[in-house]
Amino acid sequence: MAKAKRKPSKRKAKAVTFTPAEQRFIDEMIVEPNATRAYRLAHPECTYATARTEGSKYLANPNIKNEIQAARNAQRARTQVEADAVIEVARQMTFSDLLHLFEDDGVTPRPIGKVPPETRRMIASVKVAKITVEKSVDREGWHDVTTTTTSQIVEYKLWPKPKGLDKLWAHLGLTQEITPLESLLLALPPELSQQVREALAGPLHPAGGSTHTGSRTAGGSPSVRA
Structure with a gap:
């Protein structure tokens, strides 16, 4: 007796939510694509050095990066400004x-x-x-x-x-800020770079409570496991 084919389940993509600080960072990146500036506006109490480091981490987060790009595309469609x-x-x-x-x-x-x-x-x-x-x-x-x-x-x-x-060039993505963290990720092997990006995109844990553990392969190179 032939088995009835199961219909593929349709799963809705889980909506991505952002903290107020992350949303402020995204909004400021639309105004001016400068991660350090945007992070300092989202976290007024932080120092410049901290903003430079943490802003790079925000940009390495795929969800934040995708949200910024989607917002830019929507803004471009509203203003009808074309790169050409x-x-x-x-x-x-x-x-x-x-x-x-x-x-x-x-x-x-x-x-x-x-x-x-x-x-x-x-x-x-x-x-x-x-x-x-x-x-x-x-x-x-x-x-x-x-x-x-x-x-x-x-x-x-x-x-x-x-x-x-100049602002229009930046708005259209014709110029792009390369953060120190992004430069480091680009220098890593693609597989390791992707693992680091996924680790950065995960939830932050307090000291001693991180779910990410570092290990080394037989060749001595570092690896990241979720």
Whole structure:
């Protein structure tokens, strides 16, 4: 008699919860991807050295790391800022020709409307001067004076550095902070690195109560067991 096939059980993924300090760390990493800064804001009482070390541990936690990435993706979708658009703005600002700010003589500033759009992105402010010209005309004993006032651009001030663009690069993940702990994990063999990450992702225990024990293999290299 044929056995009835068992239907595969559908298990719901267990929701990941974070402590208030971990959530604050995640929120601050969205604002600015600096683990040390984020940890100090989540734990105001800690020292800079502690924040640097513990912030690296937070980033090595897969749950925290995934939550930060998910939040960034959601934020990016809301703002509709694409990496390609940011790169294009950076390209325009980097390769714009300053000669486009001047007339053909290379000295007289062009009116802002005649400056190409990609070059206008470099302009932080414009200084405009009012020029008054008086013209005197004698007509049959009468002395007429005509006064004409015009506005002329005399100075363009350029952005010293696109700070807002730098923040967008960081927001889109085009720049990434490599913490000391992450550098160490990347230097380890992949299998050992994964074991360390899993150990760091587990619950913290008080001194003497840790469930993680260290051992050494026959070759003398350290290993981590859960």
